[in-house]
Amino acid sequence: MNNDNVSTRTSSPALLWLVLVVSAAVxxxxxxVGLGLPVRMVAGGVAIGAIALLITHHVRRRRQA
Incomplete structure (x- = not known):
């Protein structure tokens, strides 16, 4: 008895949220705490990347439904 219509949940959204929160906090x-500008710029870039991937994941999931 297989149900191929059941969407499988992956851990990628949870991991992306964790990356977003940590990079935004940094x-x-x-x-x-005295971090240099390059470190903060990288953290901001990682946060923007995580946001983009979360939006992409959300849109793809909605199209499949």
């Missing part, structure tokens, strides 16, 4: 707390 970016926000960077000036307080």
């Amino acid at each position: 970016n926000a707390a960077g000036p307080l």
Whole structure:
């Protein structure tokens, strides 16, 4: 008895949310703890990438439904 219509949930959204929260926290707390500008820029870029991937995942999932 197979149900091929059941969408399988992966851990990628949870991992992306974790990456987003951590990189945003590094970016926000960077000036307080004395992180350099390049480190904060990389953290911001990672946060933007995680946001883009979360949006892509959401749109693809909605199209499949």
